[in-house]
Amino acid sequence: MLVPLSEAVSFTHNEDIECGFISETQVLPLVIINKKSDLNIDQWFEQNREVLIGLRQEYGAILFRGFGVESAAAFESFVDTSSGGSLDTYQERQLKRDRIEGNVFTSTAHPKEGEIFLHNEQSFNLQFPRFVYFNCHKVAPVGGATPLADTRKVFNAVPEELRNKLIKLGYMYRRNFMPNLYCDWKWAFQSETQEQAEEYFKANEISWKWHDKGLITLSTEQVRPVALAHPETGEKCWFNHCTSFNVNTIEPRARQFLKGSLSEHEYPNHTYYGDGTPISEEDSETLKQAYLAEKVTFQWVKGDVLMVDNLSVAHAREPFDGDRLVLTAFSDLHDWKDTTL
16 A cells, blocks of 8 residues: 555546555655556556656656566557657666667676665766666565665765765776676777777777786776756756775675775776775765665566656665566666756
8 A cells, every 4th residue: 555645646547546655754766556457558658648757857766566567568668658769878888788679678687696786877978868767577586676766865965075075076987897807898888999999988088098918908987977957857966876886885795805806996896086086985985875875675566667767866776586587778868968067
């Protein structure tokens, strides 16, 4: 039983729809449950488009349940219906995704025992999707939830002095590519030659260095902002990978392995202040706690579709046991240069 909104929302087929929150204290995601088995999600969204877009803008994420979206084709159809159309974009690749059909992919191939920390999709790219969608096809028997956090609240949760420092300097994301560790630079940048990779770097404000000797073959660095103003509401959003890519945030066993095996400048992924100075463990922990203070979760049900405003809501993945299949799709490419505080 959902906790209803303080002000009732009227939909077509209103008698067949339940709309509300998981609890009185958890207003993310907004949950819409279809109680009529033959109600088509695409048609129903079209009939209620203006109301639903307003709710997405207000709450940041909507979970659609009971609409029976259990194929990649049906999922992509809904993405196309509810947005500007699905995107075939996965630039500066981090973790493997398999294409299922059309522009629908598996969420990631990150090991099931590992956590993926809260982040905004592709925020380190110059262009990134405005909306991220998820569709559950197989529920893990244990774990496997997709936590969320309102980045408007995270922005305010970061202490003012630290927040202002990062807004002023931005953050620097450094990657080191090593054979048989993490991922290959050719795959990451979809380039067959160093020359092709360099053209991408030049076009995307990434500095680079090739290494002829030693473990590392390529190092890249890019400075990106940590926050933006929402293009529709003007609200300030904490939008970055500064925390999730910092070694101090990853799970303890992986962190211990990296710190015990490599020097700081050899980490596969790590973040710094935008001027290249280290982010202290204390500051890193402060940023982590700002996210965790706003972290919420829900349990997947087969056929669920989660529609996320990528700017106002960060997402994550919990560890899990058994089999899990959650598909993902992106829409509405946005550019950093069009979004300023």
